[in-house]
Amino acid sequence: MAPRVGVIMGSTSDWPVMEHATQMLERLGVEFEVKVVSAHRTPDLLFEYAKGAAERGLEVIIAGAGGAAHLPGMVASQTPVPVLGVPVESKSLKGLDSLLSIAQMPGGVAVGTLAIGKAGAKNAGLLAAQIVGTHDASVREAVDAFRAEQTQAVLDTPDPRV
Numbered sequence: 001m002a003p004r005v006g007v008i009m010g011s012t013s014d015w016p017v018m019e020h021a022t023q024m025l026e027r028l029g030v031e032f033e034v035k036v037v038s039a040h041r042t043p044d045l046l047f048e049y050a051k052g053a054a055e056r057g058l059e060v061i062i063a064g065a066g067g068a069a070h071l072p073g074m075v076a077s078q079t080p081v082p083v084l085g086v087p088v089e090s091k092s093l094k095g096l097d098s099l100l101s102i103a104q105m106p107g108g109v110a111v112g113t114l115a116i117g118k119a120g121a122k123n124a125g126l127l128a129a130q131i132v133g134t135h136d137a138s139v140r141e142a143v144d145a146f147r148a149e150q151t152q153a154v155l156d157t158p159d160p161r162v
């Protein structure tokens with residue numbers, strides 16, 4: 001099937017974080033594609049990717065970037081497809097720079113911002129699946145099953161010393 005979620009990132013160095021988004025999408029049975037698209041190193045590719053996203057059938061774009069993380073906002077400015085931004089942890093500022101760059105969009109162009117790093121990437125995959133699940137019952141059921149399993153795992157181990 002054609003990919004329904006695009007997972008993009010500013011650099012191959014973002015992959016160890018962003019793969020957590022793809023692992024969640026895989027688990028929930030949502031087709032996705034992965035691509036390195038850099039806002040400042042490959043700006044033409046960014047425009048081409050974003051402008052063609054809706055026509056190619058993408059329903060959500062997950063964009064991860066670190067530092068002056070303008071990738072999610074720039075992509076969002078060029079497509080009606082909802083963009084979820086994942087702030088990747090940076091060396092010097094531990095991802096606070098990435099978080100603020102992604103979250104502090106001026107009003108008028110929306111980017112949904114997740115947490116810094118692995119948790120944010122994982123939740124971006126989950127949230128993308130929930131968006132797809134609004135009109136796909138099988139994905140909605142997969143999300144429900146994931147949550148039930150997660151709840152049961154906590155209930156099964158009430159004593160943290162075990």
Ligand code: RP5
Nearest residue numbers: 010011013014065066067088
């Ligand atoms: C950003 O700069 C990328 O998203 C990455 O998080 C950061 C560092 O990139 P590299 O110098 O490791 O390629 O564009």
